Amino acid sequence: MKYYFNEIEAKWQQYWNDNQTFRAENTSDKEKFYVLDMFPYPSGAGLHVGHPLGYIASDIYARFKRHKGFNVLHPQGYDSFGLPAEQYAIQTGQHPAKTTKENIKTYRRQLDQIGFSFDWSREVRTSDPSYYKWTQWIFIQLFESYYCLDDHKAKDISVLESIFEKEGNAEVKAACDDDIDIFSAEEWNSMGDAAKEELLSKYRLTYLSETEVNWCPELGTVLANDEIVNGVSERGGFPVVRKKMKQWSMRITAYAQRLLDGLNTIDWPQPLKDSQKNWIGRSEGAMVSFQIDGHNESFQVFTTRPDTIFGVSFMTLAPEHELVAKICTSEQKEKVEAYILATSKRSERDRMADVKSITGVFTGAYAIHPFTGKNIPIWIGDYVLAGYGTGAVMAVPCGDQRDYDFAKHFNLEIPNIFDQQDLSEGACEDKNVVIANSDFISGMKVGKAIKMVISELEKRRIGLGKINYRLRDAVFSRQRYWGEPFPVYYVKGLPKMIDKEHLPITLPEVEKYLPTADGKPPLGNATVWAWNTKTNTIVSNDLIDEKSVFPLELNTMPGWAGSSWYFNRYMDASNENEFCGKDALNYWKDVDLYIGGSEHATGHLLYSRFWQKFLFDKGLVPVDEYAKKLINQGMILGTSAFIYRKEGENTYVSHGLIGNEKVQPIHVDVSLVNSSNELDIEGFKNHAFNKDYAQASFILEEGKYIVGREVEKMSKSKYNVVNPDDICKDYGADTLRMYEMFLGPLEQAKPWNTAGISGVHGFLKRLWKLFYVDGNFVVSDEVASPEELKILHKTIKKVDDDIANFSFNTSVSSFMIAVNELTALKTSKRSILEPLVVLISPYAPHIAEELWERLGHSGSISTVEFPVFNPKFLVESTKTYPISFNGKMRFTKELSLDLDKAAVEKAVMDDERTIKQLAGRSPKKVIVVPGKIVNIVG
Numbered sequence: 056m057k058y059y060f061n062e063i064e065a066k067w068q069q070y071w072n073d074n075q076t077f078r079a080e081n082t083s084d085k086e087k088f089y090v091l092d093m094f095p096y097p098s099g100a101g102l103h104v105g106h107p108l109g110y111i112a113s114d115i116y117a118r119f120k121r122h123k124g125f126n127v128l129h130p131q132g133y134d135s136f137g138l139p140a141e142q143y144a145i146q147t148g149q150h151p152a153k154t155t156k157e158n159i160k161t162y163r164r165q166l167d168q169i170g171f172s173f174d175w176s177r178e179v180r181t182s183d184p185s186y187y188k189w190t191q192w193i194f195i196q197l198f199e200s201y202y203c204l205d206d207h208k209a210k211d212i213s214v215l216e217s218i219f220e221k222e223g224n225a226e227v228k229a230a231c232d233d234d235i236d237i238f239s240a241e242e243w244n245s246m247g248d249a250a251k252e253e254l255l256s257k258y259r260l261t262y263l264s265e266t267e268v269n270w271c272p273e274l275g276t277v278l279a280n281d282e283i284v285n286g287v288s289e290r291g292g293f294p295v296v297r298k299k300m301k302q303w304s305m306r307i308t309a310y311a312q313r314l315l316d317g318l319n320t321i322d323w324p325q326p327l328k329d330s331q332k333n334w335i336g337r338s339e340g341a342m343v344s345f346q347i348d349g350h351n352e353s354f355q356v357f358t359t360r361p362d363t364i365f366g367v368s369f370m371t372l373a374p375e376h377e378l379v380a381k382i383c384t385s386e387q388k389e390k391v392e393a394y395i396l397a398t399s400k401r402s403e404r405d406r407m408a409d410v411k412s413i414t415g416v417f418t419g420a421y422a423i424h425p426f427t428g429k430n431i432p433i434w435i436g437d438y439v440l441a442g443y444g445t446g447a448v449m450a451v452p453c454g455d456q457r458d459y460d461f462a463k464h465f466n467l468e469i470p471n472i473f474d475q476q477d478l479s480e481g482a483c484e485d486k487n488v489v490i491a492n493s494d495f496i497s498g499m500k501v502g503k504a505i506k507m508v509i510s511e512l513e514k515r516r517i518g519l520g521k522i523n524y525r526l527r528d529a530v531f532s533r534q535r536y537w538g539e540p541f542p543v544y545y546v547k548g549l550p551k552m553i554d555k556e557h558l559p560i561t562l563p564e565v566e567k568y569l570p571t572a573d574g575k576p577p578l579g580n581a582t583v584w585a586w587n588t589k590t591n592t593i594v595s596n597d598l599i600d601e602k603s604v605f606p607l608e609l610n611t612m613p614g615w616a617g618s619s620w621y622f623n624r625y626m627d628a629s630n631e632n633e634f635c636g637k638d639a640l641n642y643w644k645d646v647d648l649y650i651g652g653s654e655h656a657t658g659h660l661l662y663s664r665f666w667q668k669f670l671f672d673k674g675l676v677p678v679d680e681y682a683k684k685l686i687n688q689g690m691i692l693g694t695s696a697f698i699y700r701k702e703g704e705n706t707y708v709s710h711g712l713i714g715n716e717k718v719q720p721i722h723v724d725v726s727l728v729n730s731s732n733e734l735d736i737e738g739f740k741n742h743a744f745n746k747d748y749a750q751a752s753f754i755l756e757e758g759k760y761i762v763g764r765e766v767e768k769m770s771k772s773k774y775n776v777v778n779p780d781d782i783c784k785d786y787g788a789d790t791l792r793m794y795e796m797f798l799g800p801l802e803q804a805k806p807w808n809t810a811g812i813s814g815v816h817g818f819l820k821r822l823w824k825l826f827y828v829d830g831n832f833v834v835s836d837e838v839a840s841p842e843e844l845k846i847l848h849k850t851i852k853k854v855d856d857d858i859a860n861f862s863f864n865t866s867v868s869s870f871m872i873a874v875n876e877l878t879a880l881k882t883s884k885r886s887i888l889e890p891l892v893v894l895i896s897p898y899a900p901h902i903a904e905e906l907w908e909r910l911g912h913s914g915s916i917s918t919v920e921f922p923v924f925n926p927k928f929l930v931e932s933t934k935t936y937p938i939s940f941n942g943k944m945r946f947t948k949e950l951s952l953d954l955d956k957a958a959v960e961k962a963v964m965d966d967e968r969t970i971k972q973l974a975g976r977s978p979k980k981v982i983v984v985p986g987k988i989v990n991i992v993g
Contacts, residue, residue: 056830058823060787064901068167076915077172081627081639083126089643090117090129091622091682093651093659094179097133097158099143102165103776104795104807105691105769109650111792112688112801112863114171116648118897119858121172122921128643129172130625132179133159136187137614138274138282138290141537141577144568151537151568155182165779170788170900172917177628181617182537186624188559189634190616191542193666195552196673197261202230202309209309209672215258216251219243230309232257232264233355252549260309260669263550266302266530267375267441269402271295275570275577276534277302279613279658283402297375297399302532303541303610307665311335311524313679314664323685324802330656336525341509343449343518345370345422347382348430354378354422357444357523361512362496362504366451368468370422370433371415371461374398375441382433384419391416391435398437406437413464425517436461442527529662531613536568536577538611544586545606557591560607578609618659619666622646622681634675646682653687660685686861689803690768691795693775696728697721697763698739705747709756710763723762724774730810734760766806777807789899790816793870796863796898818871819902821878822895825888832909839886841932846876847887848928854894855924863898870895885910890922938963939990940972948989956983963989 071077090113095106117129133155140151140158147154159180166173179186200209205228218227223239235257243251256262268277273293277300282289307314315335318328340359347353354372358364372379374395383391394416398406415436422431438457439448452462452469462469495511496504512518540560542553553560563581571579578584587594589603598604620634627639651660664680671679699708699718708718710732727735727742740749753760769776782791794815799805826832839847850873857866877887889910896903896916907916934952936959937944946968950959960981963969973993982990 056827056832058820058902060789060819060902061784063905064168064170064783064788067901067904068170070904070915071172072167072175074915075176076917077127077129077174078176079126079128079130079174081642085124085126087643087647088117088120088125088127089646089648090120090127091625091646091649092131093649093655094132094134094618094621095162096137096139097135097155097162098139099154099158100771100776101158101161102779103693103769103771104779104782104791105693105776107166107169107779107791108691108795108801109652109686109688110166110171111169111795112686112861113648113650114792115796115858115863115897116861118172118900118917119921121918122893122896124920127172128177128625129174130177130179130628131166131171131173131175132177132621132625133162133181134614134618134621135159135180135182136538136612136617138276138535138537141535141568142274142290144537152182155537168783168788169779169791172900177625179621179624179628181539181621184559184561185631187539187617189624190539190612190620191558191560192555192634193620193670194261194612194616195542195555196675197305197669198259198550198552200260200669200673201258202260202306204228204230207313209260209669212255212259216255229258230260230306249547249549260306261531262304262306263301264304265299266304267297268300268302268530269295270298270300277530277532279530279615286400286402286405294400295402297401297403299375300532302530305529305531305662305665307529307662308524308526310665310668311337311526312522313668314526314661317664317668317680321680321685322683324653324687327653327656327660327685327687330653331661334526334657334661338523338525340505340521340523341512341518342445342521342523343425343512345425345431345447345449347378347433348421348423350382350420352378352381354447355445356447356449357521358449360451360454360505361508361518362501363451363454364424364426364449364508366453366470367424367431367449368452368462368470369450370431371436371439371448371450372418372433373439373441373446374435374437376435376439376446379418379435382418382420387417387419391418394435394437401437403440403442406440409438413460415461415465417465425512425515432467434461434465443525444523529665531616532610533613534570534576535611536562536565538613539616540578540611541608543608544588545608547601550608551605553586554591560593562611563593576609576611578607578611584609615659615662619663620670622649622663623667623670623676640677645678645680647684649682649685650688651685686801688801689799689805691798692766692804692806693769693773693777694725694806694808695765695767695773695775696723696725696732696734697765698723698734698760699763705750706752706754707760708754709759710761711756712754720763722772722774725777728762732761732764734762736760769807777809782809782812786812786816787819787901789819789901792900793819793867793898797867799864801861801863815867818874819899822870822874823902823906825874825877825882826906826909828883833883834885834888834910835883836886837884839882839884840880841928843877843880843882843884843887844928846873846880847890847922848924848926849873851890851894851922852924852929855921858897867898870898892916893919893922934986936963936987936989938966938969939988941993942990945972952986954985956985959983959985959989963991 092110092113117127120127135155140155143154144151181187199212201212201215203210220243221240223243225237269283271278271288271293274288278288278295283295287294315332315337318331338359340357341361343356343358344353345356415434418433418435420433422433424431439446450458452459496507509520540562542558542560543550563584565577565580567580568577570576583593583595584607585594585596585599585604586607587604594604599606623635626643627635630636667676667681668679670676697720699713699720701708702717702719723739727738736753767773779791790812794812797815826834850869853869854866892903892906893916904916932952933949935947935949938946938948948963948966950962960983976993978991978993980992
């Protein structure tokens with residue numbers, strides 16, 4: 056019978072759906088295992104074959120664990136808020152909710168047809184009000200909390216208020232803004248509500264502040280650093296500038312050390328851990344205060360080498376530093392303003408990466424050296440960033456290469472006062488430092504000198520020892536429509552939280568999804584977007600009276616809000632009363648295996664760890680790290696096709712004819728190119744979106760236009776995507792699943808080649824044929840031979856080990872070898888074929904379910920016990936001896952390893968082939984090496 060994969064796959068997908076085969080229960084006698092994928096953003100383009108790679112791997116592991124007797128939670132959902140849907144709404148006028156719903160429908164169909172064992176009863180969508188109600192609630196918890204440095208945990212803000220009422224803030228150790236003055240209980244109690252709230256905001260874990268942001272005027276929103284590429288927006292390629300805006304921020308910096316320490320407790324890839332460590336950037340050193348000459352102003356500098364303070368010859372402030380405008384002299388004002396404007400057009404990432412160019416402007420102001428009293432010129436330079444450290448550096452050109460290059464470029468003083476050159480962080484402490492103009496550290500070893508300078512700074516109250524982090528508080532506002540609304544209204548400019556019982560605050564209808572004419576976010580277009588504190592409802596803006604009706608927040612939350620806790624919601628997705636019930640949390644606890652991309656290292660994977668630690672502090676989750684093990688899957692690359700346009704002409708040169716003339720490579724849709732790299736010219740002209748292409752001329756080679764090829768990231772913009780729908784239609788989902796695993800190790804990037812998929816499809820057809828003889832399903836109950844058992848158990852061991860080690864590609868090879876060997880033996884025995892079907896079930900579940908049913912079983916194969924390896928079947932009981940005559944091997948003979956030398960000799964001499972070789976002659980001697988060779992000397 057033929058292998059009708061389309062019918063088989065549709066049948067079992069319907070069965071799984073009807074029977075909720077993969078639904079996990081929150082109570083079970085089985086041991087739990089939680090397998091999680093990074094949930095997808097449902098774009099209009101749907102999935103390409105690169106997207107399912109991690110999902111297939113996690114699905115194999117989830118199915119494997121079910122076979123091993125675990126209660127497996129393997130959920131899926133959609134990260135469905137975000138900029139792409141909003142941009143599409145702007146272009147087409149369709150509501151983002153509508154297009155998102157349509158996109159999710161496409162994704163669900165595609166995911167189902169690949170045969171994933173997801174528990175769809177737990178599906179979450181971050182744009183669903185029933186979900187983002189709890190995102191809003193978590194935001195409120197953060198607002199109502201501060202971070203206690205004594206207990207190293209978040210506490211309710213009311214605890215802090217109580218301390219202020221009784222003793223002020225002199226003894227309070229809490230994560231807070233740097234500009235807080237000491238106040239007494241009497242001063243606190245005499246403050247008005249507005250003043251108290253302003254002070255509390257400097258301690259809250261989420262707060263409003265003026266923040267330097269990446270502003271994209273074309274998109275009308277703030278962008279995160281990872282949404283900017285080469286100074287322009289990743290989406291659309293629009294210019295991005297730096298500007299100050301009032302934004303909600305998250306005080307992730309309070310958790311910097313715990314985020315570092317937690318990396319030692321989780322099994323995550325070391326490169327990813329290193330990325331987070333570098334992003335957090337812990338440094339030990341000193342904070343030094345520099346007074347500005349002629350101004351009642353000062354600024355602080357953090358340095359890991361305070362002993363180098365006597366080598367400072369100039370200061371550099373970030374162009375965005377708040378003091379620049381105040382201290383800049385009139386003579387330098389024009390140059391400074393021009394430089395600031397130019398810098399605002401460069402992203403922080405670009406400025407950090409650019410280590411070669413040297414630019415800067417003198418402010419005209421001077422700082423006073425805290426020890427020598429000498430005036431030091433203050434410059435601004437774009438290599439200093441306002442958001443990193445204090446936005447100011449003390450330049451020591453005799454010990455730092457960048458400071459030296461800057462000083463050399465601008466002809467600034469370069470004092471040479473050290474007898475050693477390694478002034479970097481972590482320099483050997485056994486070196487001595489000789490300083491000409493210091494009477495208290497000259498000649499000391501570096502480590503002692505650092506301590507002495509810190510002691511002197513603290514004694515003079517001009518600095519202090521400090522641990523500093525590169526990590527910055529996370530901007531949490533976006534000037535977008537399609538995002539979680541903040542549960543915030545404003546009374547005389549002060550933010551107030553909406554009570555839990557009135558959540559969710561849902562998005563209002565708006566006519567336009569662009570910012571308003573006066574620059575307000577898109578929610579500024581809403582006419583019904585005010586909060587009535589008496590009725591606790593959203594009402595018309597016309598009713599705002601600042602007495603009982605107040606304006607609501609116009610910004611929305613960023614994309615990472617909903618993704619920072621979704622793994623907890625999966626545990627109890629239908630709970631209407633809590634973000635997740637205690638019983639469910641205590642049962643599932645954490646994610647046992649998380650698979651997703653490494654590109655999220657310093658975004659989602661850092662923010663989600665922060666939120667988890669906060670929820671743990673508040674007693675809302677049982678563990679402070681949510682994922683024990685994380686695997687970063689590699690990327691499936693596409694093979695792009697290029698045509699080559701002659702410069703300045705509408706003429707295209709075939710790849711083999713390109714000479715010295717200048718040509719421009721242009722991506723062309725791979726669907727228009729055959730396996731011989733020939734372009735369908737007419738198809739291209741009719742298909743092309745650019746009208747010029749229809750009139751183009753082509754210079755051919757031997758009557759054909761040959762395209763160029765290049766392996767690169769699979770992307771719609773590169774026209775090199777392969778649709779999984781086509782693969783499933785032509786070859787089947789089981790073929791797609793096994794082929795993606797067969798391409799190479801899970802963690803590595805590998806190129807897609809549709810031509811190679813036929814080999815995997817052929818394997819599945821051979822597997823199917825094992826069960827059929829002359830079109831009839833034939834399975835016998837005969838006892839398996841030792842050779843058959845050896846093949847089976849060799850495969851059991853290999854596949855069990857491979858899955859446990861996430862070496863899925865080598866498992867596919869093992870299946871192929873086993874099926875080939877069993878086919879050669881014409882195996883049709885139940886004791887061999889039944890375990891083989893269970894073995895392959897995690898990889899090719901549809902064909903496995905069908906064969907399992909045809910073997911006479913009812914129900915799904917998904918929870919059948921995984922075959923157990925028995926080593927006795929791999930113990931060699933026979934030996935294939937090479938039988939030689941005068942040193943030349945003439946044939947082989949299989950003999951038992953239990954035979955002694957005499958028995959081996961007799962068996963060989965009695966063989967008809969030996970008798971024929973000797974032709975009646977008697978051998979001079981017979982050499983037998985047991986287990987190795989037999990040589991007959993004639």
